[in-house]
Amino acid sequence: MDHSYFIDRLSAYHDRDLPPYELEVVREHLESCEECRKQLEKYQQLDEMIEKKSRLDESDYWEKSASKIEQALGSTATEVVDIKPTKSFGMVWKLAAVAASIAALTFISLHRSDIEEPVLEHMSPAMVAPVPVDEITGRTDDTLNQLFDEFDTKKEASKELRDDSNLKDAFGEDEDAEKRSLAEAELEFFEVIAPKKIVSEKSHRAQAPSFAAPEPTDTKPAEPQVKLEGIAVDGDAVRYLKEEKAKSAGLGEVSSEQFSLSAPQKVAPPPKAAQSLKVTAQKDFVKLAPAIADSLFLDESFLKLRLLRDQRDSLRSAIADYGTRRYREGVVPDSVEVLKPLADSSYNVMLDSMISTVYQIGLLSNDTLEINRSIKFLRNFPWNTTGEQRDRINDHLEKLRLKLD
Amino acid sequence: MINIGNNREETASVTVENKETRQQERRLVEASQNGDKKAFGLLIRMHQKRLFRFIYGLLGSFDMTEDVVQDAFVRAYKAIDRVNPEYAFYPWLSTIARNLAYNQIRKEEKKDSLDGMQETGFDPRSTELGPLESLLNDESKKRFYEAVQSMPVKYRTVFALRHFEDMDYAAIGSYLKIPPGTVDSRLYRARKFLLEQLKDLL
Structure with a gap:
C-alpha cells in the first residue's frame, strides 16, 4: 500500500474509527514513517x-x-413533548420494531428444538409423559444416575489407589505397578480429558472411553451429570451441585427454598433422575466453570481463565467481522436498513461482554504481563464505545491498576 | 509503565470531578422535577455555553443558534419528568437541541447545493461573526470561529458533531443520513482546511 493511502486514513486513525485490521496496518506503517507520525x-x-x-x-x-x-x-406545568425531528423518523422506528419481531419469530422457529428442549427438562416427570431417555446410550435417567454415583466412587478409588501406590513406592515396593499406571491413566482422564470434553462438546451426554478397570463395561457417562440449567450465579451453581451430590448420596433431603434457583425449578425442583449437564451457549461456560472445576477438584480460576481467554478470542473475531462488514458496506445494505437498530444493539452487547471478559481476565490472572495486556487493551479499546461503556472501562482500569500495585 | 501511572492520575482526577458535578446535577434535575424553576435556571447556566458552542458549530448563525438553544431548554423543562436523574443531563439536552437544529441544517444544505457547491474546494463565505464576537475576548478565538464559519455546512456539521459532541463516525453517519465513509472524508477535509487556515495557532 502506498503512502497516500495512509495519509488519507490518518484522520480516522486519530479518532480510532477504523476497522481493527486497518488500525493495525496503519499502526505498523506509523512505526516506519516519519511524515505520517508528524501528520498524526x-x-x-x-x-x-x-x-x-x-x-x-x-x-x-x-x-x-x-x-x-x-x-x-x-x-410550571410539565407535559410530554415530541422531540423527534421529523415524522418519517418515527416511522423508521415502527418499521424497525416490526422487523425486530419478525426476526425474533424467525429465530425462534429456526431454533425451536434448541429452545424447547431445556424447558421440557425443567419439568418434573409427572409433567413430561415419557421417561427421558439418553439419545446416545439409550439409558433412562435412572440408570444414568447410578452411573453417576459409580463415577464418583471410582474417582475416589483411583485417587486413593494412586496415593497408596506412591506410598508403597516410597518404601521401595512396586508390586502394584500395573494397577498404579492404570489408576494414573484414569485420573488423567478425570482431571484433564473429561473437563476438556465438557467444554468442547455441545452434546450434554458425553461418552467416555472405556476404562481399563476390572469391570467389563463398554460405555459410560464421562463425568457427573448435573443439572445446572437456569442458574445465574456461580456461587449458586456450586452450592446447588454440592447439594445435589449430597442428595444422590442419600445424605438427606435439602429444601429447595434454602438456595435461590430460577422460577421453574422453585415450582418443581428437578428430580435427581433428571440430572444432566447442559452447555448451550459459550457464555454459559464461564458460569459453569466453577461447578465443573469443583466436581473435578480442579483449580477454579485456572479453568475459568482458560474459558475467558477463549471467549475473548472468539468475541474479538466476531466484533472485527461485524465492524468490517459494516464499514465496507456503508452501515448495512438498504434492504435491511430497518434492522439496523437491532444489529447495533447486538454489536453493543458484544462490546459489553468483551469489556467484562478482558476485565475478568485481568482480575483473575496472576501474570503481570497478562494484567498489563488487559489494561492496555481496555485503555486503547479498539472499537467505538458508548459513554456508559467508557465509564465502565475507566472503572475497570482503575481496579486493575490497583491490583497491579 | 510511566505511561500507565500518568494515565491513572488523569483518570482519578477526572472521575472525582465528574462525581461531584454529577451529584450536583442530579439534585438540580430532581428539584426541577418537583417544579423548582430556580434549580432549572442553574441547569441552564451550567450547560448553555457548551450547548451554544455545539449548536453554533452546526448552524453557523448566531440568531438561529440563540433560538434553538432557547427552544431546547424550554422543551427540556416541559419534558423534565422523563429524565432519569441518575444519568447525565447534557447528552439528553443536546439531543433535543440537535434534533431541533436538524431541520435548519437540511434547509442550509439544500441552499448550498442550489448554489452549485462542489464536494471539493471551499466556498469563501461571509466570515463576519456578528454578535458572537462579544463572546470571544481573544483574537485567536475569533480567527478560529471565522475559519469554522467559512467551512461549507456539510463539513462544518461533521466537524461540530465530532469535536464538540465527541460522536463516533457511525453515530454521525446515522444522524446526517450519510455513510460512515463519507463522514470520514468530510472530516478529513475539514481538518485539512483548519490545519491550513490556522497553522500558526497550533
Missing part, C-alpha cells in the same frame, strides 16, 4: 487547539440569555 501529531495539536479556541468567554450575554429562557419557561 498535527491532528493531536489541532484537537487541543480546537478545545482551547472554541471555548466561549464570560460575558453578560449568558446571564441575559439564561433569564430570557427562564421567562420563556412560562407555566
Whole structure:
C-alpha cells in the first residue's frame, strides 16, 4: 500500500474509527514513517487547539440569555413533548420494531428444538409423559444416575489407589505397578480429558472411553451429570451441585427454598433422575466453570481463565467481522436498513461482554504481563464505545491498576 | 509503565470531578422535577455555553443558534419528568437541541447545493461573526470561529458533531443520513482546511 493511502486514513486513525485490521496496518506503517507520525501529531495539536479556541468567554450575554429562557419557561406545568425531528423518523422506528419481531419469530422457529428442549427438562416427570431417555446410550435417567454415583466412587478409588501406590513406592515396593499406571491413566482422564470434553462438546451426554478397570463395561457417562440449567450465579451453581451430590448420596433431603434457583425449578425442583449437564451457549461456560472445576477438584480460576481467554478470542473475531462488514458496506445494505437498530444493539452487547471478559481476565490472572495486556487493551479499546461503556472501562482500569500495585 | 501511572492520575482526577458535578446535577434535575424553576435556571447556566458552542458549530448563525438553544431548554423543562436523574443531563439536552437544529441544517444544505457547491474546494463565505464576537475576548478565538464559519455546512456539521459532541463516525453517519465513509472524508477535509487556515495557532 502506498503512502497516500495512509495519509488519507490518518484522520480516522486519530479518532480510532477504523476497522481493527486497518488500525493495525496503519499502526505498523506509523512505526516506519516519519511524515505520517508528524501528520498524526498535527491532528493531536489541532484537537487541543480546537478545545482551547472554541471555548466561549464570560460575558453578560449568558446571564441575559439564561433569564430570557427562564421567562420563556412560562407555566410550571410539565407535559410530554415530541422531540423527534421529523415524522418519517418515527416511522423508521415502527418499521424497525416490526422487523425486530419478525426476526425474533424467525429465530425462534429456526431454533425451536434448541429452545424447547431445556424447558421440557425443567419439568418434573409427572409433567413430561415419557421417561427421558439418553439419545446416545439409550439409558433412562435412572440408570444414568447410578452411573453417576459409580463415577464418583471410582474417582475416589483411583485417587486413593494412586496415593497408596506412591506410598508403597516410597518404601521401595512396586508390586502394584500395573494397577498404579492404570489408576494414573484414569485420573488423567478425570482431571484433564473429561473437563476438556465438557467444554468442547455441545452434546450434554458425553461418552467416555472405556476404562481399563476390572469391570467389563463398554460405555459410560464421562463425568457427573448435573443439572445446572437456569442458574445465574456461580456461587449458586456450586452450592446447588454440592447439594445435589449430597442428595444422590442419600445424605438427606435439602429444601429447595434454602438456595435461590430460577422460577421453574422453585415450582418443581428437578428430580435427581433428571440430572444432566447442559452447555448451550459459550457464555454459559464461564458460569459453569466453577461447578465443573469443583466436581473435578480442579483449580477454579485456572479453568475459568482458560474459558475467558477463549471467549475473548472468539468475541474479538466476531466484533472485527461485524465492524468490517459494516464499514465496507456503508452501515448495512438498504434492504435491511430497518434492522439496523437491532444489529447495533447486538454489536453493543458484544462490546459489553468483551469489556467484562478482558476485565475478568485481568482480575483473575496472576501474570503481570497478562494484567498489563488487559489494561492496555481496555485503555486503547479498539472499537467505538458508548459513554456508559467508557465509564465502565475507566472503572475497570482503575481496579486493575490497583491490583497491579 | 510511566505511561500507565500518568494515565491513572488523569483518570482519578477526572472521575472525582465528574462525581461531584454529577451529584450536583442530579439534585438540580430532581428539584426541577418537583417544579423548582430556580434549580432549572442553574441547569441552564451550567450547560448553555457548551450547548451554544455545539449548536453554533452546526448552524453557523448566531440568531438561529440563540433560538434553538432557547427552544431546547424550554422543551427540556416541559419534558423534565422523563429524565432519569441518575444519568447525565447534557447528552439528553443536546439531543433535543440537535434534533431541533436538524431541520435548519437540511434547509442550509439544500441552499448550498442550489448554489452549485462542489464536494471539493471551499466556498469563501461571509466570515463576519456578528454578535458572537462579544463572546470571544481573544483574537485567536475569533480567527478560529471565522475559519469554522467559512467551512461549507456539510463539513462544518461533521466537524461540530465530532469535536464538540465527541460522536463516533457511525453515530454521525446515522444522524446526517450519510455513510460512515463519507463522514470520514468530510472530516478529513475539514481538518485539512483548519490545519491550513490556522497553522500558526497550533
